[in-house]
Every structure is written in C-alpha cells, then in structure tokens.
Amino acid sequence: MISGTSRACLNVSRITRAVVAAVCMAFSSWVGSAEERVTPQPSFSDGEIKIILSHGPWPAPLAPDPTNRVSGKQDAIELGTLLFFDRRLSGSGTKACASCHVPERNWSDNLRRGVGMAELDRNTPTLMNVRGQRWYGWDGAADSLWSQSLRPIVDARELAATPRHVADLVRSDEQLSCRYRQVFGTLPWPTDDETVFVNVGKVLAAFQETLLSGRTPFDQFRDALARGESLSSLSYSAPAQRGLQIFIGKGGCTSCHSGPNFTNGEFFSTGLSRFGPLRKPDPGRDAGIRQLRESRFNLLGPYNDDATGASATHTRQIAMASGNFGAFKVPSLRNLMLTSPYGHDGDVETIAEVVRLHASDGQPAGAPSLTPREQTDLVVFLESLSTFANPWRPEDAARCE
Helix, strand or coil: CCCHHHHHHHCCCHHHHHHHHHHHHHHHHHHCCHHHHCCCCCCCCHHHHHHHHCCCCCCCCCCCCCCCCCCCCHHHHHHHHHHHCCHHHCCCCCCCHHHHCEHHHCCECCCCCCECCCECCCCCCCCCCCCCCCCECCCCCECCHHHHHHHHHHCCCCCCCCHHHHHHHHHHCHHHHHHHHHHHCCCCCCCCHHHHHHHHHHHHHHHHCCCCCCCCHHHHHHHHHHCCCCHHHCCCCHHHHHHHHHHHCCCCHHHCCCCCCCCCCCEECCCCCCECHHHCECCEHHHHHHHHHHCCCCCCCCCCCCCCCHHHHHHHHCCCCHHHECEEECCCCCCHHHCCCECCCCCECCHHHHHHHHCECCECCCCCECCHHHHHHHHHHHHCCCCCCCCCCCCCCCCCC
C-alpha cells in the first residue's frame, strides 16, 4: 500500500525529483553505514595539504571590477536587480534574465539546453559565483561580466531586444529612470541609446556580482586544516577525504578545476562532444574568440572604465589556435549538485556519469582510469562542494524619489 507521503512524492516535478534525489544521495553518502563511518581517513602529505589550502578561503575576497565604475555600489545593485527580473527588457515583453537564470534553481534552469525565444544550442550556466572571471560564456565571447550581460538581451534567440528598446524602457519608466539618474547622474535623451544600453549591462553586472554560494563541508574541512587541526578530529567523511585525495592526485582534476572557485576559468576540450543540436559542429572557443574580437563592447572598446588599460591585456593578447575548436570553458564545481544537467550541451544527467565519462580508461583523451570505488569516493567529494545554505532572498528597496 502506498502511503499519502509516497503519493505526494510521486507527484513532484522532474526537476524537484532530481533535486530530492541529489539531496538523498548526498545524505546517504555523508551518513553511510556504521562500517563506512569507522573507515580510517586517508593521510595527506604536506604537498597535498598545500593544494587543498589553495582551494580557499571561501568566499574569496574580491575587489570591485575596475572596468565597471558602478561595480559594488548599492544603488547600481538595486537597479540591476529590478532590471534582471523585468520581462519588459525583452523585445516581446515575455522574458526576463530570470526566466533562464532562476534563483530557486541555483541561477540556472535545470534544462538540457536553454530556452529563450527559441531553444539554444547550449546548457544555461549558473550565475552563482560569476564575479571576477576573465572570460564569460561557454565560448568566452565576452571579456567582462557587463559585456556578457548585454549579449542575451540582443540575441534573437534569447531576449530579442535592441539597444533602442532597452533605452526607451529606462526612459519611459519613472522608477527605472529615477534610479538610472541616481547611479549615472544623467539619462541621455532622446539620443545615445548605446550608452544607456551599456550602462544597463553594468548595473546588471553589479547585481550578479552579489550572487555567492555559501560555505560547504569541504570549506569547513579546508579551514580546519589551515588551523592545523588533526584529521581524526574532523567531521569530514572518510569517502569525501578519499575522493579529495583522488581529485588533487590521481584524477588530475586540479589542472582545470583549481582555486577557491574550482575552475581555472580557461578552456578545454574534453572530447565528449563537439556537436550541437542536429549534430551540427559547435566550434566553442574558436567562435568565441572571433565574436569577442568583433564586439564593440569588449575591453578594448570605448566603454571600459579602467583608465589604466591593464584589464584589457588578456583581450589584446588573445590568439587563435587549432586547439580552440571544440573547447569550452571549464565550469566551477561549487554547488554542482544543484546545476544538473552537466556539460556545455547538457548531455550528462548526473555527477556520477560525469565522473564515469572522465574516468573511462583513457576516453576522453588523457582521462585517468579509476576503479568503481574510486569513482564513488570522487562523487562523494564533489557533492561536498555543494550547499543549500545562503539562498538569495529579494530585498525591498526604497522608492526612488
């Protein structure tokens, strides 16, 4: 006989089922059997501890973005928040940034591929911990968070708007125009739509910079090591510690997933898939570099607020290479449990499947060969990089007068 609770569970949505399954998996991994709980923790060498410590502290300190003069300013954050959730930003008035980057879904959508005005070719990346990166997008076609924020607004498959549409929205809405003047001083009228458009991107970026995930079981363990506490006194499970040792050692994972945010922010071809929908080749970074060079909104253009020019060095030095084709940005591993499905094309459903594909005896090229037990331990470690704490909550802003 099925209980009332079981009937309710059977009626949850696919996304909710996935999240519940992930939570249950994590819980079972942490609690484990009595036998697993008494399994001795692995020992870490001084070299291994040094690598572990390099993945923190969290959250990592970060200065305001020098390319965006309103980065970190509260009035800009408030205006950016309003615009992020405003469906009028789209050409049709039916889509907002938050339509794909949903707060309750870790600022992604849990879909295989994003859906704007049409289905897109790639998975929607989370906006959590998006601040302070060198490149943005799966292909790195933007070199700042504010320029990345402009791309979906004018993409015909996403929000399908124009700079004029965006500028007219800001000018015609009493609260938006008032807040714009508070942030930038003047609101160009009736011309110079592009300046208003770019400034909208900058306040959107100011808001997104505030999206930070909470501290995880790994962070607690890492900080305890930094304080010199003994491993035996720590609550971090033995499987998670074994998985961590594989991650920083045999697995070779830190060659790409390094630093406090568990990504080097660069591009790599895993060999898993270079094709988009309908088996069309997806050139990845190769196309991203071309788009970046052609963009009027890159850091070499007129809208970079960094007077020193230092922030544009990487863009200036970027070069085409044969290895760019089919390479995609290395994602952060933080809150991995909340961002399924995985990969640039959303073709991988579970963390266990990601690990299996990367540990399949040399396929993709260069992958380590891990035993089933090692793969399981690695999954437990990766789950320890997630937390349900510190969820974002909207704050009521005072009316602009």
